[in-house]
Amino acid sequence: MHRAARYLLVASALAGVAGALLLFSTFRDPCGGLLRRYVATYDAAKAPCHADADCVFDPLPPGGPGLCDRARAASSARAPFEAVEARWTARGCPAPGAACPPIAGARCQQGRCVTALAR
Incomplete structure (x- = not known):
């Protein structure tokens, strides 16, 4: 029993150290x-939808974050995305390095908006 508790304590400490390293690397x-x-904001804005018309696909902002998956529910506000894009530009972050694949738009799939790739 003591061995299991010790293992759990060591595993918890290692997880804490890993989390701290990830946090400091963000700084x-x-x-x-x-x-x-930006990715998390889009992920949160993908639902709900019932039909393809409930979804929109945002154009790639000039010089903004290079995120190809920009489908969101039409009912979600655009302001949170614009705030991240403005901070991206203000910090002088690099423009996207790779081009996105051909995208056909957005569609509703299982209650969430998804990016539809062109065939």
Whole structure:
């Protein structure tokens, strides 16, 4: 029993150290932190939808975060995305390095908006 408790304590400490390293690496790389926030904001805005018409696909902002998956529910506000894009530009973060694949738009799939790739 003591061995299991010791193992759990060591595993918890290692997880805490790993979390701290990830947190501090975000401080050293503010652009990476902004990109993660941008992805999370889009992920949260993908639902709900019932039909393809409930979804929109945002154009790639000039010089903004290079996120290809920009489908969101039409009912979600655009302001949170614009805030991250403005901080991205203000910090001088690099423009996207790779082009997105051909995208046909957005559609509703299982209650969430998804990016539809062109065939």
